[in-house]
Amino acid sequence: MSGSYLLGVDAGQTTVKAVVHDSAMAPIAWGRRSSPVSRPAPGFAERTQAQLWSAAAGAIAEAVGRAGRLGIAPERIRAVGVSGHGDGLHLVDAAGAAVGPAITAMDTRARAEAAELAGDGPRARTILDRSGQRHPAGGAGPLLRWLTRHDPGLLERAATMLFCKDVIRLRLTGEVGTDLSDATATFLDTHTARWSTQVLEAFGLADLERLLPPLAESAAPGGAVTAAAAAATGLAEGTPVVVGLHDVQANSIGMGALVPGRLALVAGSFSTNGVTTTQVHVDPRWQSRVSITADLRIAMSTSATAAPALDWLLGLLGVDGDAERDALFAGAAALEAAEEVPLLLPYLVGAPFDGPGTGTIAGLRGSHTRAHVLRGLLEGIALMHRLHAGALAERFDWAEPVLLGGGLSRSPLYTQLVADVMNAPVQAVSTAEAGAFGAAALAGVGGGHFDSIEAVQELVPAAEPVPPRAALRGYWEHVIGRFDELTRDLEPWWEGTTR
Structure with a gap:
Protein backbone atom coordinates (compact mmCIF):
# COMPACT_ATOMS: atom_id res chain seq x y z
CA MET A 1 0.00 0.00 0.00
CA ARG A 69 -1.24 20.69 -0.14
CA LEU A 70 1.14 17.92 0.98
CA GLY A 71 1.29 16.62 -2.58
CA ILE A 72 -1.24 13.80 -2.08
CA ALA A 73 -3.66 13.73 -5.02
CA PRO A 74 -7.25 12.59 -4.33
CA GLU A 75 -6.68 9.51 -6.54
CA ASP A 247 -18.64 4.56 16.29
CA VAL A 248 -18.11 2.43 19.41
CA GLN A 249 -16.81 -0.37 17.20
CA ALA A 250 -14.62 2.11 15.30
CA ASN A 251 -13.22 3.49 18.54
CA SER A 252 -12.49 -0.06 19.70
CA ILE A 253 -10.40 -0.61 16.57
CA GLY A 254 -8.68 2.74 17.14
CA MET A 255 -7.82 1.59 20.67
CA GLY A 256 -6.54 -1.81 19.52
CA ALA A 257 -9.37 -3.38 21.51
CA LEU A 258 -11.51 -5.16 18.89
CA VAL A 259 -9.83 -8.48 19.67
CA PRO A 260 -11.54 -11.14 21.80
CA GLY A 261 -10.49 -10.90 25.43
CA ARG A 262 -9.66 -7.18 25.52
CA LEU A 263 -11.42 -4.71 27.83
CA ALA A 264 -11.65 -1.08 26.72
CA LEU A 265 -12.76 1.76 28.97
CA VAL A 266 -13.68 5.10 27.41
CA ALA A 267 -14.29 8.26 29.42
CA GLY A 268 -15.95 10.50 26.85
CA SER A 269 -19.51 11.70 26.41
CA PHE A 270 -20.42 8.37 28.03
CA SER A 271 -18.55 6.05 30.33
CA THR A 272 -18.32 3.19 27.84
CA ASN A 273 -16.93 -0.09 29.08
CA GLY A 274 -16.77 -2.95 26.61
CA VAL A 275 -15.19 -6.37 26.36
CA THR A 276 -14.73 -7.92 22.91
CA THR A 277 -15.97 -11.50 22.82
CA THR A 278 -17.37 -14.25 20.63
CA GLN A 279 -19.83 -15.25 23.36
CA VAL A 280 -23.48 -14.24 23.68
CA HIS A 281 -24.37 -13.48 27.29
CA VAL A 282 -27.42 -11.28 27.85
CA ASP A 283 -28.05 -9.16 30.93
CA PRO A 284 -29.95 -5.89 31.49
CA ARG A 285 -26.75 -4.29 32.83
CA TRP A 286 -24.99 -4.43 29.47
CA GLN A 287 -25.65 -4.45 25.75
CA SER A 288 -24.65 -7.55 23.81
CA ARG A 289 -23.89 -6.06 20.40
CA VAL A 290 -22.85 -7.78 17.20
CA SER A 291 -19.69 -6.18 15.83
CA ILE A 292 -18.17 -5.82 12.35
CA THR A 293 -18.62 -9.53 11.57
CA ALA A 294 -21.37 -11.94 12.56
CA ASP A 295 -19.17 -13.93 14.96
CA LEU A 296 -17.65 -10.98 16.83
CA ARG A 297 -19.36 -9.05 19.64
CA ILE A 298 -18.84 -6.33 22.19
CA ALA A 299 -20.56 -6.64 25.56
CA MET A 300 -20.87 -3.00 26.52
CA SER A 301 -21.99 -1.41 29.78
CA THR A 302 -22.46 2.35 29.69
CA SER A 303 -23.75 5.42 31.49
CA ALA A 304 -23.61 9.18 30.89
CA THR A 305 -21.27 9.67 33.87
CA ALA A 306 -18.04 11.00 32.37
CA ALA A 307 -17.71 14.22 30.34
CA PRO A 308 -21.18 15.60 31.26
CA ALA A 309 -20.26 15.50 34.96
CA LEU A 310 -16.81 17.01 34.40
CA ASP A 311 -18.19 19.77 32.17
CA TRP A 312 -20.81 20.58 34.81
CA LEU A 313 -18.23 20.85 37.58
CA LEU A 314 -15.82 22.99 35.54
CA GLY A 315 -18.69 25.32 34.69
CA LEU A 316 -19.83 25.45 38.31
CA LEU A 317 -16.29 26.31 39.44
CA GLY A 318 -16.02 29.04 36.81
CA VAL A 319 -13.09 27.44 35.01
CA ASP A 320 -12.46 29.51 31.89
CA GLY A 321 -10.18 28.16 29.17
CA ASP A 322 -7.59 25.41 28.80
CA ALA A 323 -4.93 27.11 30.92
CA GLU A 324 -7.17 27.37 33.98
CA ARG A 325 -8.41 23.82 33.46
CA ASP A 326 -4.82 22.52 33.23
CA ALA A 327 -3.88 24.41 36.39
CA LEU A 328 -6.83 22.90 38.27
CA PHE A 329 -5.89 19.38 37.12
CA ALA A 330 -2.30 20.05 38.23
CA GLY A 331 -3.59 21.13 41.64
CA ALA A 332 -5.64 17.92 41.95
CA ALA A 333 -2.61 15.84 40.94
CA ALA A 334 -0.45 17.59 43.57
CA LEU A 335 -2.69 16.46 46.45
CA GLU A 336 -1.43 13.62 48.59
CA ALA A 337 -2.50 10.34 46.99
CA ALA A 338 -4.41 9.18 50.10
CA GLU A 339 -5.71 12.61 51.11
CA GLU A 340 -9.39 12.68 52.00
CA VAL A 341 -11.49 14.22 49.22
CA PRO A 342 -15.26 14.50 48.80
CA LEU A 343 -17.07 11.53 47.31
CA LEU A 344 -18.95 12.54 44.17
CA LEU A 345 -21.48 10.32 42.42
CA PRO A 346 -21.46 11.70 38.85
CA TYR A 347 -25.12 11.03 38.01
CA LEU A 348 -25.77 14.48 36.53
CA VAL A 349 -27.48 13.11 33.41
CA GLY A 350 -28.49 9.65 34.58
CA ALA A 351 -27.49 6.74 36.76
CA PRO A 352 -26.05 3.36 35.66
CA PHE A 353 -28.36 0.45 34.88
CA ASP A 354 -31.38 2.78 34.62
CA GLY A 355 -31.23 3.42 38.36
CA PRO A 356 -32.89 6.38 40.09
CA GLY A 357 -29.66 8.04 41.28
CA THR A 358 -28.96 11.74 40.91
CA GLY A 359 -25.71 13.67 41.25
CA THR A 360 -24.49 13.58 44.84
CA ILE A 361 -21.61 15.15 46.80
CA ALA A 362 -20.78 13.68 50.20
CA GLY A 363 -18.03 14.37 52.72
CA LEU A 364 -17.44 18.05 51.98
CA ARG A 365 -15.33 19.94 54.52
CA GLY A 366 -14.49 23.60 54.94
CA SER A 367 -10.84 22.79 54.27
CA HIS A 368 -11.56 21.39 50.82
CA THR A 369 -10.45 23.41 47.81
CA ARG A 370 -11.47 23.31 44.17
CA ALA A 371 -8.65 20.79 43.61
CA HIS A 372 -10.14 18.46 46.26
CA VAL A 373 -13.55 18.63 44.62
CA LEU A 374 -12.10 17.95 41.15
CA ARG A 375 -10.16 14.92 42.35
CA GLY A 376 -13.27 13.68 44.12
CA LEU A 377 -15.18 13.88 40.84
CA LEU A 378 -12.40 12.16 38.89
CA GLU A 379 -12.44 9.36 41.47
CA GLY A 380 -16.21 9.14 41.06
CA ILE A 381 -15.92 8.89 37.27
CA ALA A 382 -13.21 6.23 37.65
CA LEU A 383 -15.50 4.30 40.01
CA MET A 384 -18.05 4.10 37.20
CA HIS A 385 -15.57 2.01 35.19
CA ARG A 386 -15.29 -0.37 38.15
CA LEU A 387 -19.08 -0.58 38.48
CA HIS A 388 -19.67 -1.38 34.81
CA ALA A 389 -16.68 -3.70 34.47
CA GLY A 390 -17.75 -5.50 37.63
CA ALA A 391 -21.03 -6.44 35.99
CA LEU A 392 -19.22 -7.66 32.86
CA ALA A 393 -16.76 -9.66 34.96
CA GLU A 394 -19.58 -11.94 36.09
CA ARG A 395 -19.64 -13.50 32.60
CA PHE A 396 -16.53 -12.42 30.70
CA ASP A 397 -12.77 -12.68 31.14
CA TRP A 398 -10.18 -10.30 29.72
CA ALA A 399 -6.45 -9.93 29.49
CA GLU A 400 -4.38 -7.16 31.02
CA PRO A 401 -3.53 -4.37 30.56
CA VAL A 402 -6.94 -2.71 30.47
CA LEU A 403 -7.14 -0.17 27.61
CA LEU A 404 -8.24 3.40 28.34
CA GLY A 405 -9.42 5.99 25.82
CA GLY A 406 -11.52 9.14 25.61
CA GLY A 407 -10.61 12.71 26.44
CA LEU A 408 -9.83 12.01 30.10
CA SER A 409 -7.26 9.36 29.14
CA ARG A 410 -4.92 12.22 28.23
CA SER A 411 -4.70 13.07 31.94
CA PRO A 412 -1.92 11.13 33.74
CA LEU A 413 -3.83 11.69 36.98
CA TYR A 414 -6.99 10.09 35.62
CA THR A 415 -5.10 7.16 34.09
CA GLN A 416 -3.49 6.45 37.47
CA LEU A 417 -6.83 6.71 39.27
CA VAL A 418 -8.37 4.18 36.88
CA ALA A 419 -5.46 1.78 37.42
CA ASP A 420 -5.93 2.11 41.18
CA VAL A 421 -9.71 1.65 41.02
CA MET A 422 -9.48 -1.34 38.69
CA ASN A 423 -6.48 -2.76 40.60
CA ALA A 424 -4.97 -3.60 37.22
CA PRO A 425 -2.42 -2.09 34.85
CA VAL A 426 -4.02 0.45 32.51
CA GLN A 427 -2.71 1.43 29.09
CA ALA A 428 -3.81 4.80 27.75
CA VAL A 429 -4.23 4.77 23.98
CA SER A 430 -2.89 7.86 22.25
CA THR A 431 -4.76 7.66 18.94
CA ALA A 432 -5.86 11.27 18.39
CA GLU A 433 -9.07 10.36 16.52
CA ALA A 434 -9.73 6.72 17.38
CA GLY A 435 -13.08 6.61 15.54
CA ALA A 436 -11.61 7.93 12.29
CA PHE A 437 -8.68 5.52 12.68
CA GLY A 438 -11.14 2.62 13.04
CA ALA A 439 -13.15 3.70 10.00
CA ALA A 440 -10.01 4.05 7.86
CA ALA A 441 -8.66 0.71 9.12
CA LEU A 442 -11.91 -0.96 8.12
CA ALA A 443 -11.61 0.60 4.65
CA GLY A 444 -8.07 -0.78 4.45
CA VAL A 445 -9.24 -4.29 5.34
CA GLY A 446 -12.16 -4.10 2.92
CA GLY A 447 -9.88 -2.91 0.13
CA GLY A 448 -7.32 -5.64 0.75
CA HIS A 449 -4.65 -3.23 1.96
CA PHE A 450 -4.46 -5.06 5.31
CA ASP A 451 -4.79 -8.78 5.90
CA SER A 452 -7.14 -8.49 8.88
CA ILE A 453 -8.59 -6.08 11.40
CA GLU A 454 -6.41 -7.74 14.04
CA ALA A 455 -3.28 -6.97 12.01
CA VAL A 456 -4.07 -3.29 11.54
CA GLN A 457 -4.75 -2.89 15.27
CA GLU A 458 -1.11 -3.72 15.93
CA LEU A 459 -0.36 -0.26 14.48
CA VAL A 460 -2.31 1.55 17.23
CA PRO A 461 0.04 3.72 19.33
CA ALA A 462 -0.22 3.23 23.09
CA ALA A 463 1.65 4.39 26.16
CA GLU A 464 3.39 2.14 28.64
CA PRO A 465 0.93 0.47 31.03
CA VAL A 466 0.41 2.29 34.33
CA PRO A 467 0.34 -0.15 37.28
CA PRO A 468 -1.93 0.26 40.31
CA ARG A 469 -0.24 1.62 43.42
CA ALA A 470 -0.07 -1.28 45.86
CA ALA A 471 0.53 1.07 48.80
CA LEU A 472 -2.89 2.69 48.15
CA ARG A 473 -4.93 -0.52 48.16
CA GLY A 474 -6.25 0.20 51.65
CA TYR A 475 -7.28 3.72 50.62
CA TRP A 476 -9.18 2.42 47.62
CA GLU A 477 -10.89 -0.35 49.55
CA HIS A 478 -12.14 2.38 51.90
CA VAL A 479 -13.32 4.62 49.02
CA ILE A 480 -15.04 1.72 47.24
CA GLY A 481 -16.75 0.73 50.48
CA ARG A 482 -17.97 4.31 51.01
CA PHE A 483 -19.23 4.42 47.42
CA ASP A 484 -21.19 1.17 47.78
CA GLU A 485 -22.59 2.21 51.16
CA LEU A 486 -23.65 5.66 49.97
CA THR A 487 -25.30 4.24 46.87
CA ARG A 488 -27.22 1.67 48.93
CA ASP A 489 -28.32 4.11 51.62
CA LEU A 490 -29.45 6.82 49.19
CA GLU A 491 -31.55 4.55 47.00
CA PRO A 492 -34.80 4.98 49.01
CA TRP A 493 -34.32 8.76 48.97
CA TRP A 494 -33.67 8.76 45.23
CA GLU A 495 -36.76 6.65 44.65
CA GLY A 496 -38.85 9.23 46.51
CA THR A 497 -37.51 12.18 44.52
CA THR A 498 -37.86 10.65 41.05
CA ARG A 499 -41.47 9.51 41.20
Missing part, protein backbone atom coordinates in the same frame (compact mmCIF):
# COMPACT_ATOMS: atom_id res chain seq x y z
CA SER A 2 3.06 2.26 -0.19
CA GLY A 3 2.09 5.63 -1.64
CA SER A 4 -1.57 4.96 -0.96
CA TYR A 5 -3.83 6.53 1.65
CA LEU A 6 -7.08 5.76 3.46
CA LEU A 7 -9.79 8.15 4.63
CA GLY A 8 -11.72 7.61 7.85
CA VAL A 9 -14.83 9.67 8.63
CA ASP A 10 -16.28 9.68 12.15
CA ALA A 11 -19.64 11.37 12.72
CA GLY A 12 -20.36 11.94 16.39
CA GLN A 13 -23.33 13.52 18.13
CA THR A 14 -22.12 17.08 17.51
CA THR A 15 -18.97 16.92 15.34
CA VAL A 16 -17.83 15.17 12.16
CA LYS A 17 -14.12 14.37 11.80
CA ALA A 18 -12.31 13.20 8.67
CA VAL A 19 -8.70 11.99 8.74
CA VAL A 20 -6.42 10.86 5.89
CA HIS A 21 -4.04 8.07 7.01
CA ASP A 22 -0.90 6.77 5.35
CA SER A 23 0.05 3.13 4.78
CA ALA A 24 1.21 2.77 8.41
CA MET A 25 -2.08 4.32 9.62
CA ALA A 26 -0.37 7.52 10.74
CA PRO A 27 -2.70 10.54 10.45
CA ILE A 28 -1.63 12.88 7.66
CA ALA A 29 -4.44 15.42 7.21
CA TRP A 30 -7.51 16.35 9.22
CA GLY A 31 -10.86 17.99 8.70
CA ARG A 32 -13.53 18.84 11.25
CA ARG A 33 -16.99 20.37 11.10
CA SER A 34 -19.57 21.07 13.76
CA SER A 35 -22.91 19.34 13.29
CA PRO A 36 -25.19 21.42 15.53
CA VAL A 37 -28.14 19.81 17.26
CA SER A 38 -31.52 21.53 17.20
CA ARG A 39 -33.94 21.19 20.11
CA PRO A 40 -37.26 22.47 18.71
CA ALA A 41 -39.34 20.95 21.51
CA PRO A 42 -38.71 19.41 24.94
CA GLY A 43 -36.85 16.13 24.54
CA PHE A 44 -36.04 16.66 20.86
CA ALA A 45 -32.43 16.48 19.65
CA GLU A 46 -32.18 16.51 15.88
CA ARG A 47 -30.76 18.11 12.77
CA THR A 48 -31.69 17.90 9.12
CA GLN A 49 -30.08 15.16 7.04
CA ALA A 50 -28.84 17.94 4.75
CA GLN A 51 -27.01 19.50 7.70
CA LEU A 52 -25.44 16.14 8.56
CA TRP A 53 -24.21 15.68 4.99
CA SER A 54 -22.98 19.28 4.79
CA ALA A 55 -20.87 18.75 7.92
CA ALA A 56 -19.48 15.47 6.60
CA ALA A 57 -18.75 16.84 3.13
CA GLY A 58 -17.06 19.89 4.64
CA ALA A 59 -14.87 17.80 6.94
CA ILE A 60 -13.87 15.48 4.09
CA ALA A 61 -13.13 18.42 1.77
CA GLU A 62 -10.93 20.02 4.42
CA ALA A 63 -8.96 16.79 4.98
CA VAL A 64 -8.59 16.10 1.24
CA GLY A 65 -7.55 19.70 0.64
CA ARG A 66 -4.87 19.57 3.31
CA ALA A 67 -3.62 16.27 1.91
CA GLY A 68 -3.44 17.92 -1.50
CA ARG A 76 -4.12 8.25 -4.02
CA ILE A 77 -6.86 7.92 -1.38
CA ARG A 78 -7.72 4.31 -2.17
CA ALA A 79 -10.75 3.69 0.07
CA VAL A 80 -13.12 5.42 2.46
CA GLY A 81 -14.69 4.16 5.68
CA VAL A 82 -17.42 5.92 7.67
CA SER A 83 -18.42 5.47 11.30
CA GLY A 84 -21.23 7.26 13.10
CA HIS A 85 -23.07 7.52 16.37
CA GLY A 86 -25.55 4.73 16.98
CA ASP A 87 -29.24 4.77 17.84
CA GLY A 88 -31.35 7.71 16.68
CA LEU A 89 -33.43 7.45 13.51
CA HIS A 90 -32.86 8.53 9.90
CA LEU A 91 -35.64 7.80 7.40
CA VAL A 92 -35.39 8.04 3.62
CA ASP A 93 -37.83 7.48 0.77
CA ALA A 94 -37.51 5.09 -2.17
CA ALA A 95 -35.27 7.59 -3.99
CA GLY A 96 -32.98 8.01 -0.97
CA ALA A 97 -34.28 11.49 -0.15
CA ALA A 98 -34.65 12.48 3.50
CA VAL A 99 -37.98 11.89 5.18
CA GLY A 100 -38.04 13.94 8.35
CA PRO A 101 -35.04 14.96 10.43
CA ALA A 102 -31.87 13.16 11.44
CA ILE A 103 -32.80 12.25 15.03
CA THR A 104 -29.80 11.78 17.31
CA ALA A 105 -29.29 9.32 20.16
CA MET A 106 -29.62 12.21 22.63
CA ASP A 107 -33.33 12.57 21.75
CA THR A 108 -35.74 11.64 24.57
CA ARG A 109 -39.12 12.38 22.99
CA ALA A 110 -39.92 8.65 23.15
CA ARG A 111 -39.25 8.37 26.90
CA ALA A 112 -42.83 7.25 27.56
CA GLU A 113 -42.67 4.61 24.82
CA ALA A 114 -39.37 3.25 26.17
CA ALA A 115 -40.76 3.12 29.71
CA GLU A 116 -43.91 1.41 28.48
CA LEU A 117 -41.88 -1.34 26.82
CA ALA A 118 -39.57 -1.72 29.83
CA GLY A 119 -42.61 -2.10 32.10
CA ASP A 120 -44.19 -4.86 30.02
CA GLY A 121 -42.44 -7.93 31.44
CA PRO A 122 -42.96 -10.48 28.63
CA ARG A 123 -42.21 -8.04 25.82
CA ALA A 124 -39.21 -6.57 27.64
CA ARG A 125 -37.83 -10.06 28.21
CA THR A 126 -38.21 -10.98 24.54
CA ILE A 127 -36.50 -7.77 23.44
CA LEU A 128 -33.64 -8.30 25.88
CA ASP A 129 -33.18 -12.01 25.13
CA ARG A 130 -33.23 -11.65 21.34
CA SER A 131 -31.77 -8.18 20.69
CA GLY A 132 -29.32 -8.37 23.59
CA GLN A 133 -30.20 -5.08 25.25
CA ARG A 134 -32.71 -2.72 26.73
CA HIS A 135 -33.53 0.08 24.31
CA PRO A 136 -33.18 3.75 25.31
CA ALA A 137 -35.61 6.50 24.43
CA GLY A 138 -33.20 7.59 21.68
CA GLY A 139 -33.23 4.16 20.05
CA ALA A 140 -34.97 3.47 16.75
CA GLY A 141 -37.57 1.15 18.31
CA PRO A 142 -39.05 3.64 20.81
CA LEU A 143 -38.74 6.46 18.23
CA LEU A 144 -40.69 4.48 15.65
CA ARG A 145 -43.38 3.77 18.24
CA TRP A 146 -43.51 7.50 18.96
CA LEU A 147 -43.94 8.28 15.26
CA THR A 148 -46.76 5.77 14.87
CA ARG A 149 -48.65 7.78 17.50
CA HIS A 150 -47.62 11.34 16.68
CA ASP A 151 -46.63 11.48 12.99
CA PRO A 152 -47.86 8.39 11.09
CA GLY A 153 -47.85 10.34 7.82
CA LEU A 154 -44.09 10.63 7.97
CA LEU A 155 -43.79 6.85 8.32
CA GLU A 156 -46.05 6.36 5.30
CA ARG A 157 -43.62 8.38 3.16
CA ALA A 158 -40.57 6.46 4.38
CA ALA A 159 -39.10 3.47 2.56
CA THR A 160 -36.03 2.68 4.70
CA MET A 161 -34.62 3.44 8.13
CA LEU A 162 -30.92 4.21 8.35
CA PHE A 163 -28.30 5.22 10.90
CA CYS A 164 -26.07 8.27 11.00
CA LYS A 165 -23.14 6.80 9.05
CA ASP A 166 -25.52 5.25 6.49
CA VAL A 167 -26.83 8.70 5.53
CA ILE A 168 -23.28 9.86 4.83
CA ARG A 169 -22.50 6.75 2.77
CA LEU A 170 -25.77 7.20 0.87
CA ARG A 171 -24.75 10.75 -0.07
CA LEU A 172 -21.27 9.55 -1.03
CA THR A 173 -22.33 6.57 -3.14
CA GLY A 174 -26.10 6.52 -3.71
CA GLU A 175 -26.25 3.11 -1.98
CA VAL A 176 -28.82 2.30 0.73
CA GLY A 177 -28.08 -0.16 3.53
CA THR A 178 -26.53 -0.67 6.93
CA ASP A 179 -24.10 -2.95 8.73
CA LEU A 180 -24.43 -5.41 11.60
CA SER A 181 -22.82 -3.17 14.22
CA ASP A 182 -25.47 -0.44 13.83
CA ALA A 183 -28.37 -2.81 13.16
CA THR A 184 -27.69 -4.59 16.45
CA ALA A 185 -29.02 -1.53 18.30
CA THR A 186 -32.50 -2.14 16.88
CA PHE A 187 -34.20 -5.28 15.62
CA LEU A 188 -31.25 -7.58 14.96
CA ASP A 189 -31.20 -10.97 16.65
CA THR A 190 -27.88 -10.97 18.48
CA HIS A 191 -27.76 -14.78 18.32
CA THR A 192 -28.18 -15.09 14.54
CA ALA A 193 -27.05 -11.63 13.30
CA ARG A 194 -30.23 -11.37 11.21
CA TRP A 195 -33.27 -9.12 11.37
CA SER A 196 -35.79 -10.53 13.85
CA THR A 197 -39.54 -10.45 13.26
CA GLN A 198 -39.88 -11.59 16.88
CA VAL A 199 -38.20 -8.41 18.14
CA LEU A 200 -40.25 -6.25 15.78
CA GLU A 201 -43.43 -7.86 17.07
CA ALA A 202 -42.37 -7.32 20.68
CA PHE A 203 -41.97 -3.62 19.87
CA GLY A 204 -45.44 -3.62 18.28
CA LEU A 205 -43.89 -2.68 14.93
CA ALA A 206 -44.45 -5.78 12.81
CA ASP A 207 -46.06 -3.70 10.05
CA LEU A 208 -42.85 -1.64 9.69
CA GLU A 209 -40.67 -4.57 8.62
CA ARG A 210 -40.62 -2.89 5.19
CA LEU A 211 -38.32 -0.20 6.64
CA LEU A 212 -35.47 -2.58 7.47
CA PRO A 213 -32.46 -1.88 5.21
CA PRO A 214 -30.23 -4.46 3.50
CA LEU A 215 -27.59 -5.87 5.86
CA ALA A 216 -23.88 -6.42 5.27
CA GLU A 217 -20.72 -6.88 7.29
CA SER A 218 -18.91 -3.64 7.97
CA ALA A 219 -15.92 -4.08 5.63
CA ALA A 220 -18.05 -5.22 2.68
CA PRO A 221 -18.07 -3.09 -0.49
CA GLY A 222 -20.52 -0.22 -0.04
CA GLY A 223 -20.40 1.54 -3.39
CA ALA A 224 -18.15 4.18 -4.92
CA VAL A 225 -17.96 7.95 -4.73
CA THR A 226 -20.34 9.51 -7.24
CA ALA A 227 -19.59 12.52 -9.43
CA ALA A 228 -21.79 14.74 -7.26
CA ALA A 229 -20.10 13.57 -4.07
CA ALA A 230 -16.68 14.04 -5.64
CA ALA A 231 -17.56 17.64 -6.44
CA ALA A 232 -18.72 18.23 -2.85
CA THR A 233 -15.79 16.55 -1.09
CA GLY A 234 -12.77 16.69 -3.38
CA LEU A 235 -12.51 12.89 -3.42
CA ALA A 236 -11.88 11.20 -6.74
CA GLU A 237 -14.99 9.86 -8.45
CA GLY A 238 -15.10 6.07 -8.22
CA THR A 239 -13.19 5.82 -4.91
CA PRO A 240 -14.41 2.68 -3.11
CA VAL A 241 -16.41 3.11 0.10
CA VAL A 242 -16.97 0.25 2.55
CA VAL A 243 -20.32 -0.25 4.32
CA GLY A 244 -19.04 1.29 7.55
CA LEU A 245 -19.64 0.79 11.26
CA HIS A 246 -20.96 2.07 14.58
